[in-house]
Amino acid sequence: MARTLEIVGEKWALIALREVFLGNRRFDEMVRRTGAPRDTLAARLKTLVRSGILERRQYSEHPARYEYRLTRAGRELYPVMMTLMRWGDEHLAGADGPPQIFEHRCGHPLVAQLVCEACGEPLEARDTMLVTAE
Amino acid sequence: MARTLEIVGEKWALIALREVFLGNRRFDEMVRRTGAPRDTLAARLKTLVRSGILERRQYSEHPARYEYRLTRAGRELYPVMMTLMRWGDEHLAGADGPPQIFEHRCGHPLVAQLVCEACGEPLEARDTMLVTAE
DNA sequence: GACGTGCGTCCAGATATCGGACTGACCAGG
DNA sequence: CCTGGTCAGTCCGATATCTGGACGCACGTC
Numbered sequence: 001m002a003r004t005l006e007i008v009g010e011k012w013a014l015i016a017l018r019e020v021f022l023g024n025r026r027f028d029e030m031v032r033r034t035g036a037p038r039d040t041l042a043a044r045l046k047t048l049v050r051s052g053i054l055e056r057r058q059y060s061e062h063p064a065r066y067e068y069r070l071t072r073a074g075r076e077l078y079p080v081m082m083t084l085m086r087w088g089d090e091h092l093a094g095a096d097g098p099p100q101i102f103e104h105r106c107g108h109p110l111v112a113q114l115v116c117e118a119c120g121e122p123l124e125a126r127d128t129m130l131v132t133a134e
Numbered sequence: 135m136a137r138t139l140e141i142v143g144e145k146w147a148l149i150a151l152r153e154v155f156l157g158n159r160r161f162d163e164m165v166r167r168t169g170a171p172r173d174t175l176a177a178r179l180k181t182l183v184r185s186g187i188l189e190r191r192q193y194s195e196h197p198a199r200y201e202y203r204l205t206r207a208g209r210e211l212y213p214v215m216m217t218l219m220r221w222g223d224e225h226l227a228g229a230d231g232p233p234q235i236f237e238h239r240c241g242h243p244l245v246a247q248l249v250c251e252a253c254g255e256p257l258e259a260r261d262t263m264l265v266t267a268e
Numbered sequence: 269g270a271c272g273t274g275c276g277t278c279c280a281g282a283t284a285t286c287g288g289a290c291t292g293a294c295c296a297g298g
Numbered sequence: 299c300c301t302g303g304t305c306a307g308t309c310c311g312a313t314a315t316c317t318g319g320a321c322g323c324a325c326g327t328c
Contacts, residue, residue, distance in 0.1 A: 001215060002149055004222035009143060011316075015136055021259060027275050037317050042276060052225075063325040065274065073225050078259045079217040079248040081135065087214060088138035091186075091207050105261040108252030114213040115249050118242030125155060125212045127239040145285075161306050171286055176307060197294045199305065 007051045008077065012036045012044045017074070018081055020054065025067040053077065082112040141185045142211065146170045146178045151208070152215055154188065159201040187211065216246040 008014055012034065019030045027045070031038050045068060048054045053074040059067045089098040102110040114123045121127075142148055146168065153164045161179075165172050179202060182188040187208040193201045223232040236244040248257045255261075 001152060001219045001222055003226045004218050005145075005148060008218075009145065009148070011139075011143065014139060014143070018135060022264070028273075031275095037319095038276070039278085039318085040316060043316095060274095063274075065325095075259060076221060076224065079246075079257065080214070080221060082248060082257065083213040083217050084138050084142075085135045087210060088135055090210065092137045101265045102262045103265045104250045104252060104255075104257070106250060106253035106255065108250070109265070110257075110262050111251040112248050112257055113251040114216060114246050116238045116240060116242070117245040117247040118238060119240035120254075121238075121240065123213065123216065123238070123244075123246055125209060128236045128244050130156070131235045131237045131243070162304075165306095171288090172307070173287090173309085174285060177284095194305095197305075199294095 007047065007053070008080070010044060010047070012040055013048060014077075014081065014084070016041060016044050017048070017053070017077060020068055020070055020074070021078065021081065025069060027066070027068075048074075079112070079114075083114065086112050141181065141187070142214070144178060144181070146174055147182060148211075148215065148218070150175060150178050151182070151187070151211060154202055154204055154208070155212065155215065159203060161200070161202075182208075213246070213248075217248065220246050 008017075015034050015036065016030055019025075019033055024030055024033060027038075027041070030036070031041055034041070036044075045054065045056075049056050049068075051073075052071055054068045055071055056066050057069055059065055085098075085100075093099075104110045115121060116123055142151075149168050149170065150164055153167055158164055158167060161172075161175070164170070165175060168175070170178075179188065179190075183190050183202075185207075186205055188202045189205055190200050191203055193199055219232075219234075227233075238244045249255060250257055250261075
């Protein structure tokens with residue numbers, strides 16, 4: 001967990017990633033939508049690329065333009081963002097409800113739930129035990 | 135999500151929280167196990183308390199000693215940490231596997247999975263759509 | 269030629285983090 | 299009574315990081 005946070009825990013890293021998930025793959029677009037300093041965002045994107053979470057891909061030859069795309073490792077951060085979002089929706093949402101609502105393919109408003117992959121039951125801290133510690 | 139990260143996204147915040155989940159509720163204990171600067175940890179714990187994620191509770195009158203306990207909001211951050219942990223286990227684990235292994239009540243090693251609460255299907259980015267944006 | 273866009277870099281100042289030393293209250297042993 | 303240890307922090311000066319704003323440069327368009 002500590003190692004994960006080293007990559008993804010810096011300010012703006014997950015916010016930039018959220019933009020990529022929402023389909024905003026271009027630098028200026030992200031700057032506009034997030035309000036992050038261009039400098040910081042550029043640095044963040046670089047570490048995300050170096051860590052194999054994003055790829056920087058040229059989508060136009062002349063002029064040279066780049067976009068950022070998720071790798072498989074990047075796509076697998078989706079659950080992290082969803083659980084963060086859900087927590088925020090439940091504990092920080094203002095009077096007018098959560099700012100974004102998603103819908104799942106099944107037709108229902110999306111509420112993400114964490115379960116045990118083996119038995120399918122909802123996961124809670126008190127049902128788990130540490131088996132090994134290094 | 136941005137608001138959630140403002141509270142929980144600072145360095146050491148989630149690491150401190152992990153310690154509380156593991157049962158290390160005391161200041162010195164956390165310092166020892168995490169290696170965080172005492173200064174920073176003290177500041178982080180303060181914001182976590184102010185945000186209603188932890189409570190500072192006196193467990194000894196004389197000498198005055200305090201411990202940090204999770205509130206309900208704090209306990210509900212469990213899924214966030216589990217998804218972070220799972221990502222790290224999959225993408226960053228060294229040759230000797232993940233550093234910590236948990237077991238679920240059902241007897242299986244714990245692997246956390248995110249599903250749609252409505253239909254129970256595993257959740258992936260491509261199956262979800264944004265309905266409203268503020 | 270003037271203007272706009274896309275994708276950055278550079279800089280100086282503010283802010284945060286770092287490790288280590290220190291405080292202050294208490295307890296236990298000799 | 300004196301020394302040593304635990305606990306929960308605070309204080310400090312040296313780095314590291316983040317910030318907003320200005321700038322660069324290669325195009326494309328009017």
